[in-house]
Amino acid sequence: MPEFSASHVVWTSRVKDAFGTVVELEDEEGRVSDYSIESEFDVAGSSYAVLRAEGDRNAEPEIFKIISGENGALELVTIDDDDEWENVSELYDELTFPE
Known part of the structure; x- marks a missing residue:
């Protein structure tokens, strides 16, 4: 398993850009919702975006993996691997709420 450490995080802005x-x-179901981009970062050779439902500051942030789709276009995809999701989620908490 790759290292998910705060010291290995590189902040990015590809999706925002x-x-x-x-x-x-x-x-x-085909429903479209707006999300604010909270942050983006690279760690362990992968890229992630943290989004929050637009207009709801109390909504839990959601973490998506950033991939390059066809023609190099950026896509946000759900993290299906439970271990990867847990590691990224814990890392984001560590970055957001340092002890």
Whole structure:
């Protein structure tokens, strides 16, 4: 398993640079929702974006993996691997709420 350590985080802004501070995401039922980009970072050779439902500061942030799709376009995908999600989630908590 790659190292998910705060000392290995590189802050990025690729999604924000490509789409602005708010992105539209479509769920499995075809509903579109707006999300604010909280932060983006690279760690352990992968890229992640932390999003929050637009207009709801009390909503839990959601973490997505950033991948390059067809023609190099950026895509946000759900993290399906439980271990990867847990590691990234814990790392984000550590970065957001340092002890």
